[in-house]
Amino acid sequence: MAKIDDVARLAKVSKGTVSNVFSQKRPTSSEVRERVLNVSRQLNYVPNHTARSLVTKKTMAIGLTIPHGNFFFSAFHTQFINGVILEASYFGYRVLLDIIPTQQVKTPFLTSYPIDGAIVMSPITEDERINLMHVGQIPFVTVGRVMNKNMDNMSSVDNDNHKIMYNICEYLIGKGHTNILFLNANELMTVSIDRKSSFIKVMNDHGLDVEEHMIQHKPALHSSEYMDYGYEETIRILGKQKIEVTAIIADDDRTAFSVLNAIKDLNLTVPGDISLFVICGDLSMMVQSNPPLTSMDLQPSELGTQSVRLLMSQLGVLQGELSANVIVDSKIIERNSCSMNSHRHYS
Amino acid sequence: MAKIDDVARLAKVSKGTVSNVFSQKRPTSSEVRERVLNVSRQLNYVPNHTARSLVTKKTMAIGLTIPHGNFFFSAFHTQFINGVILEASYFGYRVLLDIIPTQQVKTPFLTSYPIDGAIVMSPITEDERINLMHVGQIPFVTVGRVMNKNMDNMSSVDNDNHKIMYNICEYLIGKGHTNILFLNANELMTVSIDRKSSFIKVMNDHGLDVEEHMIQHKPALHSSEYMDYGYEETIRILGKQKIEVTAIIADDDRTAFSVLNAIKDLNLTVPGDISLFVICGDLSMMVQSNPPLTSMDLQPSELGTQSVRLLMSQLGVLQGELSANVIVDSKIIERNSCSMNSHRHYS
DNA sequence: CTGAAAGCGCTTACAG
């Protein structure tokens, strides 16, 4: 590959001038620019990314970390990533999938991270990724609330989890449901902690008790391991005391689908016998389901976009005031999986 | 951040020695190693990735390019990426999501690609990404067949598309289906070209004609644009001449789901009236569907793994003979969406 | 607007 010296020599200018033509950091006369560009085309020259990075101290890449075990993307992750890529590329940044599985690696990554900043998805309690970013002095934003000790003032993007649970419960209670089974995310995730407490609070505000077994947590972060979780929990809890549960809130679409199958196998119907509400699901899957599932749209793509913008403002790339904690709106999309509670003895 | 000079000075060794302790390219006495490591810990030192890259000429990253427009990942992409990440990290490589949307970008990427090699997914006819890799002299492997001019001898990973169509058609014909509607991928994709010709050939081999309207192509690469394609095509073709089509082959899970809805809206059932076969679908979605869908498992995760291994052997990281064209096995997974053709007038 | 020179933080022959 041709290098800057080759171009400089052939175009009869200095390296600095060639540099300026490409970086456009200083003006160049159109005459010189043309000459340099012609020679560059001729030699197939393009500035070496690494060499530039070394002096500018910018890699023009951001890391996207999804917790290991969770790297089997859900539709939520997928759409989030779409938002990130689109917005990052708008600013000229690339996206490094910074997912280091715990699996045994042959060569450990014993260098600095080649990124300018990071997006930390789905934080858990005492998330070690946050500590890594701190020691590496890498600017980052989190998607979701962080609970690490001694670490305040972090930028984050999130939905309003309390509002989410408030709206869902109001919606379901408004339809006469009082015994609601909540199939929550894994209990290590901060989001599950927030949603659990909000769920209990809203129910209590309506004078309703929440028995312990009415909140279940996804056993693992791994999708292959929780595939049947929704099914088994539904069979277990509804099978024991069928009539008590009249509504189920599922944390994601896969869980919802397996709940749906369990309900069918129990010879019950949705929404006739059981109302099913999905917190975060793939739009197309929700629509194609039978029945179409009522869900809370978390706007994952918008979460991705906003997290990049927040990071860019931390990196000084994006000007202007940006709140350190961006809340992305969420809203209920009614389809056909929730109906009035028909079990009279509850009303 | 501390640099190598700081460590060298404090540990009273040369920079070269510090370098060796971290790179392990030359042996160091345990005494010196300990001293260097202690100082490094104390100073929070880690070798600068960019500086190392500049001299080693390795970025330790591979690019993963998914055609723009297609960057709204399907389950196939997702599982493929999982395979790539897992295998790449095993070799100490990171994965750069090298998806440059055509959307207007503020800052163009006017430098070399900071990657050692690339994986080019879902090639289309005259794929410009292939040309880019060539001029940038970046080793790459493709996932799927490439049809660019003057470019033979490329490494690729693929399923055996002819065998896939052969097996699917045999399976369906064996169940008495002769009028099969094939909802193929976008016609620009090389895979759709291969599957189309194989489909026609196998049908002809059985003495069956394939009318032109029995092969349809996904109109766009964008998922948001083809969401309803399966539905509309099904309504259009089956609605006109209901009885003629008794089986449908859908290219992916989303298309299959929307076909399912269309069939339902036509007051027909699967597999009673219409048999539905999915070529490439998300396992969990296929299982959760109602009815569970019979599909061809393409092993996307294995495709990812193999493409990384092939790339690694090109980079000289992986020793041994590796065929330049790896074929990943595919197999039919019977579930419950295909049955014997019950329309007697065809048998 | 352009050039000459120093420097970014490492690794790598070369020598011992």
Next chain:
DNA sequence: CTGAAAGCGCTTACAG
């Protein structure tokens, strides 16, 4: 096993 020096390919003050 260790050190001194050159060099990877750029950018950036500094000077003009």
